[in-house]
Amino acid sequence: MSSDLVEVLVPIPLMEKFSYLPPKNNTSLLKQGSRVLIPFGKRTLVGVVWSFSKKDSTDKRKYRHIVEVLDEAPLLDAHSINLAEWASRYYHYPLGEIIAYFFPPSIRKGKEAKFRESKYLELTSKGSFLQSEDLARAPIQQKLLALLKEKKEITLKSAQAFGISTTAINSLIEKGYINRFSRELSPYKKLENKKLLPSKKLNPEQKEAVKAINSARGKNITFLLDGITGSGKTEVYLQAIQEVVNQGKQALILIPEIGLAPQAEERFKEYFGDRVMSFHSAKNDREKVDAWLGASRGLVDIIIGTRSSVFLPMKNLGIIIVDEEHDLSFKQMDKFRYSARDMALYRAKLEKVPVVLASATPSLETLKNAEEDKYKVLKLSKRATGASLPTFQAVDLRGKELNEGLSKELLEATHLELSKGNQVLIFLNRRGYAPSMICKVCGWISNCDRCDALMTVHKNPFKLHCHHCEAQKTYPNKCQSCGSNDFLTYGFGTERIEEFLQGHFPEAMTLRIDSDSTRKKETLSEYFNEIRKGKPMILLGTQLLAKGHHFPDVTLVGIIDADSGLFSADFRGSERVAQLMTQVSGRAGRDKKPGRVILQSYCPDHPQIEEIITGSYEGFAKKLLEERKSSKIPPFTFQAKIFAESPKSLVSRDFILNLLNRANVDEKVKANVRLVGPLPSVMEKKSGVYRWELSIFSASRSNLHKFLDVMQSRLYDAKASKQVRWAIDVDPLSSI
Ligand code: ADP
Ligand code: ZN
Ligand code: ZN
Numbered sequence: 001m002s003s004d005l006v007e008v009l010v011p012i013p014l015m016e017k018f019s020y021l022p023p024k025n026n027t028s029l030l031k032q033g034s035r036v037l038i039p040f041g042k043r044t045l046v047g048v049v050w051s052f053s054k055k056d057s058t059d060k061r062k063y064r065h066i067v068e069v070l071d072e073a074p075l076l077d078a079h080s081i082n083l084a085e086w087a088s089r090y091y092h093y094p095l096g097e098i099i100a101y102f103f104p105p106s107i108r109k110g111k112e113a114k115f116r117e118s119k120y121l122e123l124t125s126k127g128s129f130l131q132s133e134d135l136a137r138a139p140i141q142q143k144l145l146a147l148l149k150e151k152k153e154i155t156l157k158s159a160q161a162f163g164i165s166t167t168a169i170n171s172l173i174e175k176g177y178i179n180r181f182s183r184e185l186s187p188y189k190k191l192e193n194k195k196l197l198p199s200k201k202l203n204p205e206q207k208e209a210v211k212a213i214n215s216a217r218g219k220n221i222t223f224l225l226d227g228i229t230g231s232g233k234t235e236v237y238l239q240a241i242q243e244v245v246n247q248g249k250q251a252l253i254l255i256p257e258i259g260l261a262p263q264a265e266e267r268f269k270e271y272f273g274d275r276v277m278s279f280h281s282a283k284n285d286r287e288k289v290d291a292w293l294g295a296s297r298g299l300v301d302i303i304i305g306t307r308s309s310v311f312l313p314m315k316n317l318g319i320i321i322v323d324e325e326h327d328l329s330f331k332q333m334d335k336f337r338y339s340a341r342d343m344a345l346y347r348a349k350l351e352k353v354p355v356v357l358a359s360a361t362p363s364l365e366t367l368k369n370a371e372e373d374k375y376k377v378l379k380l381s382k383r384a385t386g387a388s389l390p391t392f393q394a395v396d397l398r399g400k401e402l403n404e405g406l407s408k409e410l411l412e413a414t415h416l417e418l419s420k421g422n423q424v425l426i427f428l429n430r431r432g433y434a435p436s437m438i439c440k441v442c443g444w445i446s447n448c449d450r451c452d453a454l455m456t457v458h459k460n461p462f463k464l465h466c467h468h469c470e471a472q473k474t475y476p477n478k479c480q481s482c483g484s485n486d487f488l489t490y491g492f493g494t495e496r497i498e499e500f501l502q503g504h505f506p507e508a509m510t511l512r513i514d515s516d517s518t519r520k521k522e523t524l525s526e527y528f529n530e531i532r533k534g535k536p537m538i539l540l541g542t543q544l545l546a547k548g549h550h551f552p553d554v555t556l557v558g559i560i561d562a563d564s565g566l567f568s569a570d571f572r573g574s575e576r577v578a579q580l581m582t583q584v585s586g587r588a589g590r591d592k593k594p595g596r597v598i599l600q601s602y603c604p605d606h607p608q609i610e611e612i613i614t615g616s617y618e619g620f621a622k623k624l625l626e627e628r629k630s631s632k633i634p635p636f637t638f639q640a641k642i643f644a645e646s647p648k649s650l651v652s653r654d655f656i657l658n659l660l661n662r663a664n665v666d667e668k669v670k671a672n673v674r675l676v677g678p679l680p681s682v683m684e685k686k687s688g689v690y691r692w693e694l695s696i697f698s699a700s701r702s703n704l705h706k707f708l709d710v711m712q713s714r715l716y717d718a719k720a721s722k723q724v725r726w727a728i729d730v731d732p733l734s735s736i
Contacts, residue, residue: 005055006030006066008038008047009096011108015716017050017095023066030066033074033081035110037067037341046110048099050075074111075296076102078626079350080313086346089705092712092728093336101336102311104288115184115293116286120155121169123148127177128314140168147179156180173507188299189274189706197270199239206236209378216354217247217318222345224325224370225358227380228389229586230550235356235384237321238271240356245272245301249318253304254340256327257547259281259524264304264323270382272302279305279312282521295361307332307340310347317351320344324548325357326579328733338727360461360586361579364625365635371625383590390557390588390614394604404500405492410558410598413505418508418536422555426501426540427584429564431514432456432465432493442482450688457489458516469687494540497560513541546583551590557584562599562609569632569682570734574608575624582617633697634731637674638704641732642694642711643681646724649690653678655724656694663714665707672703689725704730 006019020038022030030036030049038047044067055063076084080102088095100108107113123130127148135142144164147154159169172178205227213223213236227233241251255264261278268276277291277300289314294300298315301640305312307330323342330340341357348355357375369375383389395409395629403411414424436454437446446455448466455464455473464473478485489496498512511527518524520686524544531539534553539545565577581599589595601609611620629636644655656678674697681691698704708728713725 005053005063006036007047007051007053008036008066009050009099010040010045010047011096011100012036012040012045013094013097014464015094015712018047019053019063021063021065023069026435028069028072029563030069031074033076034072035070035107036074037070037110039064039067046108047096049074050095051339071113072708074608075107075313075446077296078315079317082350083311083343084346086350087336087338087595088345090346091336091730092705092708093338094650098336101308102313104285104292106285106289107292111289113184113293115290116583117182117184119180119182120153121148121156121159121297122153122179122181123711124176124179127172130177135563138168138171140164140368141172142628144168172211186294186299188294199242200232201236201273202235202239203232203382203384204607205378205380205382206232206239206384208237208240210243212376212378213237213319213356214243217244218352220349220352221353221354221368222348222375223354223356223378224362224366225356225378226362226370226379227358227378228361228383229360230383230385230590231380231582232384232386233360233380234267234323236378236380237323237356237358238268240304241319241321244318247318249274249316250295250298250300250314251302251319251321252309252312252314252317252344253302253321253323254309254330254344255304255306256324256329257544258306259518259544261304261306261550261714262525263528263549268302268304275299275301277303279303279309281306281308310340310343317347317353319353320348320355322355322357323359325359326361326363331731331733333668333734334727337727337732339731339733342731344444361582362621363579364575364621364628367621367625368635374456385591387589387591388594390585390597392585392597392599394562394609395598395600397600397602397603403504403581404497405560406497406500406558407600410560410600413556413596413598414505414538414558417556418505418538420555421536423531423534423536423551423553424556424558425545425551425554425587426497426538426558426560427545427582428492428494428497428540428560429580430491430493430561431495431516431540431542432467433459433495433499434489435491435495436489437464438488438490439479439482439484440488442479444479444481451687452683454683456493459495465501468683492560494542498540501540505538509535509537511537511539511541513539513545515542515544518544542585543580544684545587546580548583549587550590551587553593554587555589555593555595557588557595559584560598562601562612565608566603566606566608571628572734575621577608578612578620578624581612585612601662632699637697637699638701639732640704640708641729642715643691643694643727643729644678644693644724645686645689645691645726648688649680649684649692650722651723652690652692653680655726656692659711659714660694663710665710669703669706669710672700673698673707 005019008020010018032049034049035046036049037044087098132142164319225233244251254734258280259282265278277294279291295303296313322344325341332338370377395407400407417424434457437457446464448455448715450471451466451468453468455466494512494514498510501510565573585597588597644652646652678692678696681693684690
């Protein structure tokens with residue numbers, strides 16, 4: 001057996017697994033999914049045991065030994081292992097790097113997978129025969145003995161608090177009378193009989209939905225919970241989860257936005273008490289490890305988390321919910337370009353559990369699957385509180401005099417709602433003060449040196465900031481090209497509108513909510529608490545405000561610029577705009593008071609704006625699907641991209657061209673895909689590098705993967721890509 005080899009996954013960007021000999025003085029059995037320390041070049045790395053093989057007698061290579069086995073029991077279960085292998089094949093990404101996603105950072109680095117521990121003292125069996133008189137000459141040891149006889153065990157800390165010295169403790173340990181041991185302190189309590197919120201009485205559609213989900217227990221059925229904004233989707237899956245938890249199983253809820261986590265956690269805790277955990281990037285490592293252990297040991301019932309929670313091992317998974325399934329943030333846009341929604345679907349298949357995709361604006365991929373009966377559709381067509389959907393009004397901006405981008409109509413409506421004690425939400429998906437600045441004398445414009453983009457003017461603090469590469473410059477005193485100091489800040493961002501609204505409506509608070517104003521972890525929660533007090537105020541913000549929030553006192557939503565995004569270079573542009581507009585509008589009139597939406601537009605008769613005004617995302621999505629079908633683009637064909645970026649535009653282009661030329665693609669494989677490019681990306685220059693991309697389309701997924709397999713084997717040939725960074729993106733969602 002000593003010649004057996006162990007294949008270990010190493011967290012490096014190469015596709016292969018590396019072989020090692022078992023540890024030199026190994027007695028325990030190595031198991032798949034355990035972490036090991038391995039020598040790698042001059043370094044020692046943490047790897048994960050994957051498989052075992054016999055050493056061929058002709059194999060003369062020198063293998064090195066595994067240095068140490070870190071876990072006796074494997075940390076990854078079979079489901080996680082299968083999921084990782086699938087993801088590596090599907091996304092054409094190294095398994096060794098994917099595995100890292102399954103662990104919180106410290107466990108990845110080799111720390112013990114344990115809760116915080118406390119040290120204890122106890123009597124040994126020898127110690128239990130000891131009499132107090134035996135220690136007559138050592139009163140402190142005597143005291144400790146008495147304590148241990150009374151309490152069986154005490155923590156080291158409390159012994160110290162009783163004035164027991166380390167010398168006394170060590171002396172008793174040396175004599176074999178007492179033991180020192182560690183024990184994990186689980187942060188999770190046993191199930192408690194806390195008084196929980198009684199569940200709401202559901203309306204017939206909600207009841208139907210819960211019933212359908214409940215009857216899918218133990219089966220892999222995908223549901224599309226397609227309900228208008230405020231129709232009680234959350235209520236539906238809360239009650240479905242109740243059933244799952246009653247069966248002793250766990251639920252995983254994926255949410256798109258970290259800012260939604262505190263709200264969601266609170267709502268779940270009202271129902272389920274303390275066995276609810278959230279998991280996202282703002283958690284510190286200890287909290288992440290605790291959530292990870294809680295999930296994998298079955299100590300928590302419910303995990304609410306962002307994208308990366310889809311990798312959490314769960315002892316007893318019973319259901320997965322993907323809330324706002326259409327949201328872009330489920331897709332990771334760099335490195336391992338996975339879609340958490342699609343990983344969730346595959347995971348549910350592996351673990352034979354139902355998945356619920358919930359949205360008021362389902363993605364076109366999902367709608368297509370629903371139309372083809374791959375998903376079961378659960379419709380909620382009415383608002384749960386009995387409120388009606390908001391009414392829409394377009395304001396034609398052509399030839400209108402505006403006040404800092406705001407029309408008279410919107411300002412008057414805002415004034416009216418505030419005077420009635422209501423809240424108003426103003427939406428502008430652009431942060432900063434103004435998206436550009438121009439020299440009035442010579443026409444110099446605030447281009448970013450590193451991107452094909454303009455630098456945004458920020459006022460607080462005063463600076464120029466590129467939102468694409470994060471480059472920052474001090475605000476110029478004079479024009480760098482003609483020396484004049486006569487500048488024009490051009491266009492509007494949230495900071496500028498905030499300044500105006502504060503001056504125009506001094507009686508009401510204006511709360512600006514964008515990623516600048518909510519940089520501190522707690523701020524967003526504080527803002528939401530402020531909003532929920534219900535005082536009249538203006539909420540001004542970016543898409544951060546559009547997602548899933550329930551603001552009962554908002555009666556008016558103003559969309560400052562309904563046109564942005566209408567003329568996008570990306571074929572997914574119109575789908576995105578429709579989703580965003582519908583979601584933002586859905587914040588109006590969710591409770592007792594009716595709501596309305598004002599859209600400002602320079603082209604109110606654009607079909608897309610008209611569609612939004614009639615309030616039907618569904619109708620719009622149907623038309624879009626037809627268009628996509630006739631032009632044979634996703635979701636009616638499958639797509640992948642290969643990106644290349646380097647400091648020289650032509651180097652990036654040639655990298656892809658060479659790849660295509662050198663790759664020995666079988667003619668049959670080639671005939672089954674359609675290639676578009678290489679073309680420069682929409683923003684070719686970004687962060688100082690030039691980006692080109694090749695799009696690959698195919699009517700068959702497996703043909704697409706066959707083609708990518710050939711590309712991949714070429715790409716991982718290290719010599720080819722010295723100056724160039726590249727990536728494969730399967731099911732890309734955007735070119736930016
Ligand atoms: P969605 O997730 O579809 O946006 P929510 O589940 O958040 O909708 O519900 C919107 C509001 O309606 C919430 O305040 C919720 O408590 C309430 N609600 C949901 N279902 C019911 C119901 N059956 N009866 C009364 N109120 C409900
Ligand atoms: Zn100038
Ligand atoms: Zn830039």
